[in-house]
Amino acid sequence: MLLTSQVFPHGPEVSFQMNPPGGRTPVMADVARLAGVSHQTVSRVVNGHPNVREETVLRVRRAIDELGYHRNSTARALVTRRTNVLGVIAFDTTLFGPAQTLSGIERAAREAGYFLSMVSLDDVSPDGIVAAAEYLIQQSVEGCVAIAPQRSLVDALAALPGPHPLVAVEGGEGSGLPVVCVDQVQGAHDAVRHLLELGHATVHHIEGDPLWLESEARVVGWRRALEEAGVPVPEPLPGDWSPRSGYELGRSLVARRAEGERVTAIFVGNDQMAIGVLRALHEAGLRVPGDVSVVGFDDVPEAEYLTPSLTTVFQDFAQVGKESLALLLGEIGTERNGSSGSSGTARRVVPARLRVRGSSGPPPP
Amino acid sequence: MLLTSQVFPHGPEVSFQMNPPGGRTPVMADVARLAGVSHQTVSRVVNGHPNVREETVLRVRRAIDELGYHRNSTARALVTRRTNVLGVIAFDTTLFGPAQTLSGIERAAREAGYFLSMVSLDDVSPDGIVAAAEYLIQQSVEGCVAIAPQRSLVDALAALPGPHPLVAVEGGEGSGLPVVCVDQVQGAHDAVRHLLELGHATVHHIEGDPLWLESEARVVGWRRALEEAGVPVPEPLPGDWSPRSGYELGRSLVARRAEGERVTAIFVGNDQMAIGVLRALHEAGLRVPGDVSVVGFDDVPEAEYLTPSLTTVFQDFAQVGKESLALLLGEIGTERNGSSGSSGTARRVVPARLRVRGSSGPPPP
DNA sequence: AGCAACATTGTTAACGCTCACATAGAGGAA
DNA sequence: TTCCTCTATGTGAGCGTTAACAATGTTGCT
Structure with missing residues (x-):
């Protein structure tokens, strides 16, 4: 369990019991009934609100365990308008660089409490990346990281209508999108x-x-x-x-x-x-x-x-992942605060490091 | 556009307009009002139901375009109880095999009209994989593919409570979970x-x-x-x-x-x-x-x-991806039909092929 | 006592969609 | 004509959660 919360800092401590009332998977109302409180109190407990009596919390917790209740993330997303899902678009994850970057982003996202929805494309084309972005957007991701190997791709994304938080990795500069790249x-x-x-x-x-x-x-x-x-x-x-x-x-x-x-x-x-x-x-x-x-x-x-x-x-692809996620979360934050002013010029550069080994030496005389 | 629908066969043909009525992003009711029909008719058009008059379809389509309407997938998921998201759990995607398998699964999922939510773990432990699975389940994935390098991991998954469609890749046999693996x-x-x-x-x-x-x-x-x-x-x-x-x-x-x-x-x-x-x-x-x-x-x-x-x-990792997805979709289907009888014994084996090159030859005399 | 401030809980209304059913009109068979 | 079927559309009720507000009780202070 210790391990669990290390790896999934924002994951719930999920119980393993299963005891649906009428065959259905239990919902908040079921928990509420069993605990003798209102569904709202259950909600408060689940979300860790203050101002719930200690003893009530315990009773609700017990009911949750007994029923094996899991909060329905879909219903939650509907009402909060937050899906907790980010999108990633990558090209040719057969290559070492993109694969590593993806991995770095995944870790950073998980640590930030976000899920990742991934699309990996084979051919590099603006049509493809735009389709991928639209695909992810219509799945209601809160934002997207595009590992975009070409300027034109980033431009295509930047031209997308609507204020969608987007960050490009390796996407060149001056494209109107925030960018993270290795130097x-x-x-x-x-x-x-x-x-x-x-x-x-x-x-x-x-x-x-x-x-x-x-x-x-x-x-x-x-x-x-x-x-x-x-x-x-x-x-x-x-x-x-x-x-x-x-x-x-x-x-x-x-x-x-x-x-x-x-x-x-x-x-x-x-x-x-x-x-x-x-x-x-x-x-x-x-x-x-x-x-x-x-x-x-x-x-x-x-x-x-x-x-x-x-x-x-x-x-340092791990660093690239971290930085791009930080940038994206920033975007999402400002968008949520209504400030439509895009931070399109943001740019984070991760240094590269030479590793001298045996294949380089002085020229022959 | 042609390309788009090739890559995303199940993706909607998304319009690029943006014209929310009161600053809000438009919803079905907005489209309905503009088209002079009921929200239900809009729903029918969006979902391609038969029995809508041609002319009505056109009018609704026009309204959708004009408003830049996108169907809210969260609301849809809430009522249909289908998120259209599958989960993947992988270990050490730095390695060639897992990375390729992931890529194969991603493609197969996209072609089947599913989104993919991914978790990649660093240390191989039953705790970790169970936490990952719970994490994905509570995000309401419809099923999971676990690229599981150890028997114990698959066993841990198989022991998960509740009927969760799960498929293991490379997970060994006899674990009570359907398995796809290379021979x-x-x-x-x-x-x-x-x-x-x-x-x-x-x-x-x-x-x-x-x-x-x-x-x-x-x-x-x-x-x-x-x-x-x-x-x-x-x-x-x-x-x-x-x-x-x-x-x-x-x-x-x-x-x-x-x-x-x-x-x-x-x-x-x-x-x-x-x-x-x-x-x-x-x-x-x-x-x-x-x-x-x-x-x-x-x-x-x-x-x-x-x-x-x-x-x-x-x-052939692409094939592994395809097979595992086919198996998972099968699982999901049977689970949906109430037949709780797990197809836990299913097992698909993909052949491996020797590639003879220069590093092998006859022994020295 | 009387009132304000606070803690605790409950009630109701969304969120945006689909499903089941109701309705109305058109066409055909008896 | 009458009834039945078929098509095209609308109505209302949820799905399971959170947010806003209301309604209690509880405490402390004057």
Whole structure:
């Protein structure tokens, strides 16, 4: 029970008895009758109101236990106009990032006493996300977190009519929606600077799906680091987050190397693609980091145990979950207070952290 | 719109207008007034009843659009006693399997017109899962899918009072709850037979968290294959699914090899641990599959791009999601029809499929 | 005593919807 | 015509809860 209330701080201490009066599941009136009070007093006890006599509370509690009464959340929601449910919209939860973010949001929501209703979409499209949002709204969620990989998606959401509390995760800025994101630019910047400081003349970049904001931001950080160092900026190679695309683009870099181009360091958009790149390099007989250094992004659990272990960038998804929930609850609060002034400009940035491991080293002489 | 109704077959075609009469969000009565009909007729139109004159339907539709009316799902749920929400309980969605299963269930639920309320737990405990189930039940979910890695968890659920439709995924058999699972035994058996057929004298096993049923079942399949072949059965090494544990147990096998034990093939409980094993073997200067063959389980997307590419066992999680939802909907249906006879013995098994890749080969001579 | 303040409980009316039933008109068969 | 059926619509009563207010009793103070 201790555990229970730790995990579900807002969950009721539910009893296990079952003793419906006439086969029906018991309602407040049943409890009231058994306890010899009015249903309203039962309501007061259930909701922990003050000003109920100790002895009455006990009697009601006993009746509740005896009948195995559970408060009907639907009826409650109808009259309070609060469902206690939040919505989450996610894309491709096969990917490590979205899956982790979802998990972080779920925990934060539960701790805040909210249920989570989830939609996960396969194809990235404004139609899809709007449909998902409408779907959730008509289920009466109090607000939504959208893990939205593209600016256009966030824009589509921001254009939704009616004052619906919405928060975007990784949704870029200036979209008129509050946003929480990891500082992709800084993370990429750190990674690339790390490689430059090791002595590489430049750093090539295999990016994720170029349509995704995360990808875009990492390109920005990569480019900025190169420009700051005054080194040449090669054309980034667009992938799609998959190991396969990492492999193929890795091969194309190998080919360019064979043609004489100096490729000694590759910053890859995520760890999965980095695995593909490692494979391509290995097949070409190139040593990592002896011949080529590789840095990934995400810090998947296996990164440390690849051969070589992968230098990568860690993102605190739990923190992202917490922050986005805090923002959303803020939205809900202000909306409830009638102040229609949207806090659309709110923006919380969670830092990324470079994890240096075995796949990055000085360039060959 | 076409896309919308593909993704949300049961979603309403929601309008985007907003025009509340007195600041309030419009209700059926508002629509009725505007259309010059009774609220009941509006209800009929909204629910697609027959026996409404074409022209009336149109008039009501127009009013609905004009006001931006959405049906209040809470009020509907209160009177119909159907929330259209299902619950899912999952453990450690960081792991590939649970995350994929969740995703499969989500899709199947959406296609069946159900919302999904999710709880994901960190520690595996009967208290935790019961609390989660109670939490969801008191939110009035119509049924629950529990992705339950341990028999004891399923037993705890089965012991819940009241007729709550519940389905377990990977929950073992004989627990009194309907169960959907991947045929772990067969998958493991296939993997081990593959190795034996390559000529290995025996196959060592690094198992996942021994408390998990998946782990147990894979051990069973592995053992059975060895016994059928009449080869010695080494003691399995218990891990915890993490790459780290794979690495450490891999090292211990390397050590035993150094002491003269013949270790030429390792069947590993999942791909993440297999990655750790590959690392340990590599560090010891052993070649895969030249010196030691390795087979994993799960077929994570990167398995194909590891070096060497990983032979592993594929699980059709989408199918698991579909089956479990079908089972749950069946439960809900029978419960609704009063027939209290639980279909507790129902059991659907989804086959696993071996994917032979580069990490398995004949033993050294 | 007399009155105000407070604590405790009860009564009634929503919340927004669906269900069961009532009603009215149209059409057909006897 | 008369009655019965069928279609189209309306009426009223809940579903189980909370909120607002009313109605007690209880205490303390002048």
